[in-house]
Amino acid sequence: MLGDAVGSIVRVPAEIVNKRLQLGLSSSWKSAVKDSFLSPTGIDSTFASWEAVLWRDVPYGGLQIAAYEAAKTMLMGFGLAGLPLGIIAGAGAGLLAAVLTTPADVLVTRMTTQSPQCYLETKKYMSPIATCRRIVKYEGFGALWTGAFHRGLFYMPMIGLFFAGYEWFKYAIINPSVVAAAGATVLGSVVAASRLLLTMGARALPAMRGRFPLHLLVLVLAHVFTNRRRSGRNAHM
Known part of the structure; x- marks a missing residue:
């Protein structure tokens, strides 16, 4: 009051x-x-x-x-x-x-x-x-x-x-450590799902393989997402 x-x-x-x-x-x-x-x-x-x-x-x-x-x-x-x-x-x-x-x-x-x-x-x-x-x-x-x-x-x-x-x-x-761990888990899930979608998209669209720049962009994005996920795991450990 x-x-x-x-x-x-x-x-x-x-x-x-x-x-x-x-x-x-x-x-x-x-x-x-x-x-x-x-x-x-x-x-x-x-x-x-x-x-x-x-x-x-x-x-x-x-x-x-x-x-x-x-x-x-x-x-x-x-x-x-x-x-x-x-x-x-x-x-x-x-x-x-x-x-x-x-x-x-x-x-x-x-x-x-x-x-x-x-x-x-x-x-x-x-x-x-x-x-x-x-x-x-x-x-x-x-x-x-x-x-x-x-x-x-x-x-x-x-x-x-x-x-x-x-x-x-x-x-x-x-409880900042608990929240940080939960955030890292969610981020890791999002990264994994993004990488999976990008990989599936590259396989589902054969025409992309004939277009080197677009195919290269897909591979680069997948590589970036994978590295971010690994960095997050290492920091958490």
Whole structure:
């Protein structure tokens, strides 16, 4: 949760500009920056929106990590491991955290995309609490959960791939020799398959034998691939 709070320093300004451009409230990114950060009312609105973002991202980060660790422990009990474990556990964690923090995401959207006014007092959404009260009063409690399903579907694959990549790179950093050996094996297989295909192609096309330059090119490529494979084996030994 603390990590997400610190990360908001970079994430929030970019999100505010992004939402204004997506909804057509600003004609360009320069205009979005000016409306959000270079005017008194824009600055006040940005800080109010920042508070709403913290309401959303801080609990989201904590819920996501906690749910991922719990799901990973449970799935390991069923014998699941490796990349499938990270993808499934991460997807479930992303879905749960995204759905539960949808009300805060609605508050962020309302506060970051309202049109700029001459005075902050004329704005519809002045703080997360005031925005929440206004939405519930005029639109009902269900309005806070608008887009929960789609938000969950958006985060499922993204967080699943994120945790899968995170676990893989963590393993690679901790066990570099194992990863190097696996990479050498894969490279050796690719080289062997390439050499086999080149050899089969040379035999299957008799016309190539009459064309000295093309035939020579095939033999040179096969020789290069073979030497690379042998060098990789010697380095590994």
